[in-house]
Amino acid sequence: MSTSEKKDTTQSKTGRSIDKRTQSLFKILVEDYLKHGTPIGSKHVADRAFFRISSATVRNIMASLEDQGLVVSPHTSAGKVPTEQGLRFFVDSLISMEPLDRRVVADLSESLREDLSPKELVEKASKLLADLTCFVGVVTTPRPEQIELRQIQFLPLTQHKVLAIIVVNEREVQNRVIETEKNYSNIELKEVANYLNQEFSGHSLMAIRQQLLDSMRQDQQEMNRLMQIALDVAAKSFAQESELDHDFVFHGERNLLGLLSSSEEVQVLLDAFRSKSSMVDLLDRCMASEGVKLFIGSESGYEPLGEYSLISAKYEVEGSIAGAMGVIGPTRMPYQKVIPIVDTAARLLGKALDHTHS
Known part of the structure; x- marks a missing residue:
């Protein structure tokens, strides 16, 4: 994340400019709030500032920041804490990133x-x-476009139910029970699996889905039986709601x-x-x-x-x-x-x- 070059004045989302001195005091307040989780008082901010400033002056500056919606007092007698808007201003304009160990x-x-x-x-x-x-x-x-088919296998279960075993990205295995329009023999399912592996192995699931959808728009009466079975079982195996998504x-x-x-x-x-x-x-x-x-x-x-x-x-x-x-x-x-x-x-x-x- 890039941070903008610190300027003498910076605009908050309210459109009002915040001078460098106020930015410095606000940064102290936010950093100490993030560290301790308690409201930060004006005297604490004044003591932490790298320049001489009275707590009364800090109090006036914090009142101005409160008018801009950057800080708020949780209780009347308490110090200030940053608002969401204040945290956003801090992250966008004032944050000092710590190098990763x-x-x-x-x-x-x-x-x-x-x-x-x-x-x-x-x-x-x-x-x-x-x-x-x-x-x-x-x-x-x-x-899905980063998930590639490696192999698919079908096993008949009961009437109109088939187990699809899908291997993607080398080692991930997904088992799906699908309902078919007709009953298919083990031989038919093996032929379909061989066809799909030959045609689609190495292709992304998204590309396979699109190709199957395009095929389903064709006249299925003109398709051979193998293609009809392939569309029936494959379309359900690669359905959009697949857990592989x-x-x-x-x-x-x-x-x-x-x-x-x-x-x-x-x-x-x-x-x-x-x-x-x-x-x-x-x-x-x-x-x-x-x-x-x-x-x-x-x-x-x-x-x-x-x-x-x-x-x-x-x-x-x-x-x-x-x-x-x-x-x-x-x-x-x-x-x-x-x-x-x-x-x-x-x-x-x-x-x-x-x-x-x-």
């Missing part, structure tokens, strides 16, 4: 080994993010549960992580951004995560965007530490996945 980089590199399968790599990456940040690590599986894994939800005060809050959070469509949609939105993408609090538009922040980055496989990964934690998280971890992990995951496709 070489031991952390080494741990990520050694754990995301090139000999692991894509599924194992995604699981490992999610757990690493959770362990390194003490928050929740989420990683989407590679998008875009999904996500997460680890570390217990890291957040300790921060919650009621069982209702716990249930809302767990339901949020279990809502596949909402979480995948949120992470997919991150893939459209360059570098690291941040949603702070309500910015995500996903109500269950309204009190949390998501720091995410896309990962690429063979030069194409394949998925996204990120960390979900309280809005009071050490952004300067978490952002480099997510950024580095995304690059290393993509590098490891490159080798599984080569």
Whole structure:
């Protein structure tokens, strides 16, 4: 994530300019709030400033920042804490990134080994993010265009039911029970599997689906029996709702549960992580951004995560965007530490996945 060059004045989203001295004091307030989680008083900020300033002057400056919506007083007699808008201004304009410890980089590199399968790599990456940040690590599986068919096999079960055994990306196996329009013999299913393996092995699932859809638009009366059977069983095997499709894994939800005060809050959070469509949609939105993408609090538009922040980055496989990964934690998280971890992990995951496709 690039940070803009620090200027003498910077505009907040309110459109009002903030001079360099005020930026410095605001940065002290935010950094200490992120570290301690308590309201920060004017005297504390004045004592921490690298220039001489009275607590009364700081108090006036903080009142101005409150008028701009950047800070708020939780209680009348308390100090100030940054608002969502204040955190956004801090991250966009004032944050000082901490260089990633070489031991952390080494741990990520050694754990995301090139000999692991894509599924194992995604699981490992999610757990690493959770362990390194003490928050929740989420990683989407590679998008369908990055999932390639290696082999397919069909076994007859009962009437109108067939077991499809699909091998993708070298080692991942998915078993699917599909309902067919007719009953097929074991010999017929073997012939169809041989045909599909010959025609589609090495092709992406997305490309296979499209080709099957194009074939289904043709006059099936003119097709030979093998093609008719192939369309019947293959179209269902590669249906859009296949579990091989875009999904996500997460680890570390217990890291957040300790921060919650009621069982209702716990249930809302767990339901949020279990809502596949909402979480995948949120992470997919991150893939459209360059570098690291941040949603702070309500910015995500996903109500269950309204009190949390998501720091995410896309990962690429063979030069194409394949998925996204990120960390979900309280809005009071050490952004300067978490952002480099997510950024580095995304690059290393993509590098490891490159080798599984080569």
